[in-house]
Amino acid sequence: MAPAIGDCRKDDHDFLIGNRPEGLNVIASDGPPIAWKNQLSHLTLKQDVEKFGLAGKIWQAAYILQSYFSPDTQAEPNSLIPTEYFRYSPNLVPKKPYRILELGAGTGYVGIWLAKMLRKPCEVIITDLEQILPLIQDNVKIHYEPVMDENSATVRVERLHWGNTKDASTILQDGPIDLIVISDCVYFPELFDILTQTLVEICTSPVTKIVIGYKCRSLEKESGFWQDYFGRYFEYEPVRKLELEEEDGEGEVVEGKEKILVPGGLLGEEEQVFVFVGNRRPRGLIKPADDTFTTLMFCNMMDI
Numbered sequence: 178m179a180p181a182i183g184d185c186r187k188d189d190h191d192f193l194i195g196n197r198p199e200g201l202n203v204i205a206s207d208g209p210p211i212a213w214k215n216q217l218s219h220l221t222l223k224q225d226v227e228k229f230g231l232a233g234k235i236w237q238a239a240y241i242l243q244s245y246f247s248p249d250t251q252a253e254p255n256s257l258i259p260t261e262y263f264r265y266s267p268n269l270v271p272k273k274p275y276r277i278l279e280l281g282a283g284t285g286y287v288g289i290w291l292a293k294m295l296r297k298p299c300e301v302i303i304t305d306l307e308q309i310l311p312l313i314q315d316n317v318k319i320h321y322e323p324v325m326d327e328n329s330a331t332v333r334v335e336r337l338h339w340g341n342t343k344d345a346s347t348i349l350q351d352g353p354i355d356l357i358v359i360s361d362c363v364y365f366p367e368l369f370d371i372l373t374q375t376l377v378e379i380c381t382s383p384v385t386k387i388v389i390g391y392k393c394r395s396l397e398k399e400s401g402f403w404q405d406y407f408g409r410y411f412e413y414e415p416v417r418k419l420e421l422e423e424e425d426g427e428g429e430v431v432e433g434k435e436k437i438l439v440p441g442g443l444l445g446e447e448e449q450v451f452v453f454v455g456n457r458r459p460r461g462l463i464k465p466a467d468d469t470f471t472t473l474m475f476c477n478m479m480d481i
Contacts, residue, residue, distance in 0.1 A: 203231065209240035210419065219243070222284045222316045232283040232309045237419070237450050238361035238390030239286040245388070245417050245452045246291060257356060257386050257454065264296040264328065274298040278354045278379065280337065280372075281305055281362040285313035287390075288358070289321050292330045299330035302348060304337035340371030345378040353382035360390040363402050373406040380411075380457040387411065389453045400470055408467025413455030415473065 205224035219240065225233040248263065261268035262275050277299065279288035288303035295301070303313050313334045321332055337344045348354070357379060362372065376387065393399065407413070458464070 203234055205233075206235040206237075209243075210237065220286060220290055220320055222286055222289070222320060223312065224284060225312060229283075229309055229312055232281075232305065233312060235284050235286050236361040236392070238392050239284075241417060241419050241450050241452055242287050242358060242360055242388065242390040243290050245390075246294070248294075257388065258291075258295070262295050262299050264294060266296075270296065271298065274300055274352065275356075276352060276354050277301045277356045277358060278337075278348060279303045279358045279360070280375065281339070281359060282313055283309065283360070285316045285334070287360050288313075288332070289316060291358070292321055292332045293324065295330040296328045297330060300333065300351075301330055302333045302335055302354075304335045304348070306338055307336045310334055310336060337375070339368065339375045341375075342378060345375055348379065349381060354379055354385055355382075357385065357387045358390075359387065361392055363389070363391055363399055364394060366398055366401055369402045369406045372402075373410065376407070377410050377457070383457065383459075385456065387413070387453075387455045389413075389455070390450070391453060392450045403470030404466055404468065407455075408469050409464045411455040411457055413453045413469065415451050416454050417452035419450040 203226055205226060208221075209219050222235060224235060227233070246258065258277075259271070259275070260266050261271050275295075275298065277288070277291060277295075279285070279291075279302070282288055282303045282305045285303045288301050292299070292301040303317070305313060317332055317334060335344075335348065337348060357376065363369075379385070380387070
């Protein structure tokens with residue numbers, strides 16, 4: 178896995194690699210794609226691309242994850258979060274905590290939205306690099322704390338540097354994680370190793386589920402994550418797809434249509450947004466490489 182580097186130096190190194198690539202030219206999002214504008218009550222979180230780079234923008238994958246978890250847009254397959262943890266569920270309030278971890282949260286969009294939807298004893302832990310935590314903390318203070326009451330889910334903002342075993346252990350001190358959420362974090366091959374390391378270290382329970390919102394931008398670069406890293410340790414399948422029909426000059430969706438994918442459903446071409454659901458393979462079944470992603474893409478090409 179990743180070599181040991183001093184925490185401060187590695188923080189700066191990974192922040193620059195992951196958030197300030199050469200030629201960075203993005204602008205803040207103005208809301209979800211048209212496909213969801215009439216369905217989702219989206220959050221207008223603080224964004225700051227100039228200061229935080231890529232982490233300072235709300236990306237399309239955050240909106241597809243919001244749609245996936247939202248009771249207003251639910252269809253098969255259903256959300257992984259048990260219904261009794263939803264804020265307005267008629268079921269009895271459960272006694273067992275339900276712990277959700279958002280990795281590489283950026284603005285904190287998905288974690289904050291989930292917290293607003295859920296109730297005690299849910300705990301939502303929103304994480305990113307040390308440099309990005311002030312943005313998340315500002316958004317929690319502005320968009321979550323004012324609506325909190327005695328039934329609200331607990332929200333924590335924590336440092337979790339991918340590849341840092343100490344950070345991962347700190348997250349697990351209060352118990353195992355039930356659900357890991359990742360929004361649009363698969364884009365730089367330099368980070369695939371440490372992201373996978375953290376996922377392996379966090380998934381200590383066989384029931385932990387991982388939900389990944391993923392926009393396909395470069396199959397050549399990104400397929401390595403699924404084949405040589407994530408897929409070796411985790412089984413996964415696609416469950417949602419947003420078909421992009423047209424984009425503006427900034428890469429934002431102008432038109433789009435969301436599809437529900439049943440297990441084994443086919444993926445699409447580049448520049449589409451997906452939701453993958455996975456869980457860790459038994460320790461004795463780790464693969465030298467995994468062809469799930471490649472097979473799905475190949476099947477899609479044959480279907481055209």
